[in-house]
Ligand SMILES: NC(=O)C1=CN([C@@H]2O[C@H](COP(=O)(O)OP(=O)(O)OC[C@H]3O[C@@H](n4cnc5c(N)ncnc54)[C@H](OP(=O)(O)O)[C@@H]3O)[C@@H](O)[C@H]2O)C=CC1
């Protein structure tokens with residue numbers, strides 16, 4: 001991508017969009033276009049068409065979506081399905097109509113079939129029943145991947161899809177009901193430590209396994225994909241390493257300095273038992289994650305304390 005190319009980052013206020021924006025700015029891109037949802041609701045087809053016709057971006061990072069953890073997904077499935085279908089359909093179609101040179105769409109490891117063989121290979125997509133707790137979201141994410149592939153075959157559009165694993169890092173959502181596990185446990189443990197509380201509640205059994213990629217590494221992968229990959233089908237972006245929720249909670253407790261007891265609430269859903277991705281395809285193209293989980297959690301903790309003091313934490 002030329003440094004003066006017109007680059008649109010959809011979702012720049014979010015975890016992924018924020019990391020991609022920081023990286024583009026660090027790399028010296030001078031023409032980055034952004035819009036908050038209050039300025040441009042991507043569910044509004046006419047507004048999206050008008051935006052693309054007016055701004056004519058050449059490259060698009062599609063990191064706008066309605067995103068949440070296991071409880072949010074199972075509580076608001078209609079919104080997760082509708083919003084994500086509309087956002088993807090409007091942006092992908094307007095990108096085609098306005099002649100965008102390349103678009104990067106993002107899937108998620110949680111959209112693979114619940115019982116697909118692990119580690120998950122890209123070919124496993126659509127080969128079996130989905131995880132119920134986030135099926136609505138998954139259907140919308142799968143539709144976006146399918147749209148990109150069919151716009152490639154029918155119109156020759158260079159629209160690609162990355163398939164990130166669970167992400168975390170600066171800019172994450174720390175709302176205790178709507179967020180993902182890592183920010184939720186970090187916030188709960190910080191607040192428990194400060195309050196002198198003896199316990200912290202962990203949802204579920206603690207036995208599910210999850211893989212976590214630091215969002216700055218994902219941003220690096222997004223630029224790599226935009227520069228290096230132009231082929232159909234999702235491409236996994238992860239670390240290839242997972243751990244149990246119990247092990248994650250113990251790691252966060254050690255970083256935060258919470259020495260109380262972890263109490264597991266079996267009334268909360270575990271979700272899919274495991275979703276470790278096979279990351280060999282992207283490794284074969286020359287990209288691998290650099291930040292180990294302990295370092296990423298430590299960096300996220302430092303960022304959380306600093307931004308909480310400034311009143312900038314989402315959630
Ligand atoms: N977080 C994770 O663990 C993972 C995320 N992904 C994918 O990465 C992408 C980004 O996720 P993430 O950064 O975590 O999500 P966030 O919730 O952190 O950010 C999503 C962004 O989308 C924007 N947005 C939401 N609805 C609309 C709308 N109707 N119109 C315009 N903008 C909208 C929001 O903008 P605003 O703030 O202005 O309202 C927000 O900044 C998604 O496609 C997600 O599926 C994939 C795997 C894992």
Ligand SMILES: C[C@H]1O[C@H](OP(=O)(O)OP(=O)(O)OC[C@H]2O[C@@H](n3cnc4c(=O)[nH]c(N)nc43)[C@H](O)[C@@H]2O)[C@@H](O)[C@@H](O)C1=O
Pocket residue numbers: 067068069070071073108109110134137165166167176178179180181182184185201202203204208210245268269270271272
């Ligand atoms: C990222 C990807 O994957 C997401 O699915 P998920 O990985 O199941 O999401 P999660 O991070 O919310 O939970 C992971 C595990 O952790 C446990 N858990 C413990 N304690 C808390 C807790 O306090 N909060 C949360 N949220 N989970 C907790 C929780 O019970 C579960 O066993 C999709 O929603 C979808 O967003 C998607 O794209």
